[in-house]
Amino acid sequence: MGEVLSVRELSKLYEVKKSLLSFSSTKIKALDNVSLDLSAYETLGVVGESGSGKSTLARCILLLERPDSGYITFLGKELTKLKEKELRPLRKKMQIVFQDPYSSLNPRKRVIDVIAEPILQFGLEKRENLRDSVISILRSVGLDESFLYKYPHEMSGGQRQRIAIARALATDPSLLVADEPVSSLDVSIQAQILSLLLEIKEKKRLSIIFISHDLKVVRFICDRIIVMYRGRIVEEGTKEEVFSNPLHPYTKMLLSYSEGKPTKIRKEEGEKGGCVYYEICNWRKKECLIDSPKLSGQESHKVACFLESTR
């Protein structure tokens, strides 16, 4: 069914004050020329450490935050050109699940209110059928009607995350963005939520952007993977390619971390170079300081590194 989402040259700058009282500020590139495509029923994993721009990417794609430049095409419509009012009908087709189900659910709302709100907002169901449709959504996330009138504090973390997923599914979206949906949960609950996401993806035929710093989880759930470092995509490819044949030094380092192999990182801070990874790269060359490498390679595996392009 082709492309659900296509993002071109997305950039977002944040201004950061140098200190509390100073007037001067520096700009931080949270997203730097990020382009990606997501086809129907595909799960795309976005990997990177904290501060790499993963969450900013999620927020910009959903236009929870306006990007500074770039284009986002979702279901054939160019989102960045639309006004908020024209955007509304598309909003129900894209939903997000946040990391922490303790802060993403309103503590004063019962489960039925939480899930019914988007349904009513978009007028998807008549009031008299509301209860039934909320129950059927609850069932699809592995809960039952005994949860209808519970408040968030009466539920465990895993149950809350199920409610957050149920709320996202209530509007029958085409795109689900999951921003570290399991990293604040206990191990045994993480596995439950992951298998729930897989099941939902199959059943509802969703496209998912799955943001995580946990490579094992990403490897389990995703079809394709993007590796981000300081706001840029440094490597992109199918799961098989990236895991069996990582090309970028940063991806290699992340992978060897997760496999428990020792890796050396450059301790002394180098100069800032053209390549975002220059400072701590073990294989840096002269040209890396001058120019920044572009993402290039085959469709199934691309990398932004001079070491690879000259090989």
Place this chain on the structure above:
Amino acid sequence: MVLEIKNLTLSVLTEYGYIDVVEGLSFNIDEGEIYGLVGESGCGKTVTALSVLRLLSKSFRVKSGSILFCGENIFSLPEKDLGRIRGREISIVFQEPMTSLNPVIKIGEQIEEMFIVHLGMERKMAKQKSIEVLEEVGFGNPERTFHQYPHQLSGGQRQRVLIAMAISLGPKLIICDEPTTALDVASEREVLDILLNLVERRRVSMLFITHNLHIVERLCHRIGIMYLGRLVEEQKKESFFSNPLHPYSQGLLSSALMKGEKLRPIRGNVPELRNIPEGCKFHPRCDLVMDICRTKEPKVVGKERESWVRCFLYGS
């Protein structure tokens, strides 16, 4: 033995009366050994750690058992002797590096304090010592770090400062309570490398509390699995990862995707502490449950300090 916990039972006062949060807990840690205490939230890991330093709040009560540190019973020590042990002989590194440091005092001064308060050292000497420990935990330019404030450091760096404080007085035992949970992969790795290094060089013992089995695999020598206040299995690292005994341990390993690509989640949730099930506490979530599990609590099967499990599958 550096630390010996014997038959420890702790209860906490709640609106439903006293509830046991740790029950009949026994384990010990040898010199230079890293013991990993693993479990999900609410299983009693942190309470156990705090009880070793007698840091529990007033609502907790020690119902039975003892904690011996180098042969001395922690519970019968007078308060003034505790001051000698806390920080100097046993130190602790907490989870959240931002809240454990004072935001308005320079890093260096916070480390200096250890030497000045505990050893009565002069400021000049204390500064030099502080710079030494900062260097030991991997700061390339310890003098600059000495004059920085906590907010100027990254999460990983802050955690390294806390480790520097923890080792500054040469303790025999370091307790680490989920020290890397708030960190990303790269800083996590850095912190773990430093801890491993320290244990090898200084021969300190370590009680490492975590729910992350990947870390345990890398760091610990022996592992204890806790579920609802009870230790349900204890093994050496190698045998644990190749042959986990308790169904709960097996579930945890598969949930953490450590046994191949197949995900077999443990069903259900950890029950609330006021509704602890009868018999084996894991039985409502266990796939291999038998009749006896519902009524009787299994006893320890196996050899202490080697490998044992609390499960009827292995006889009783």
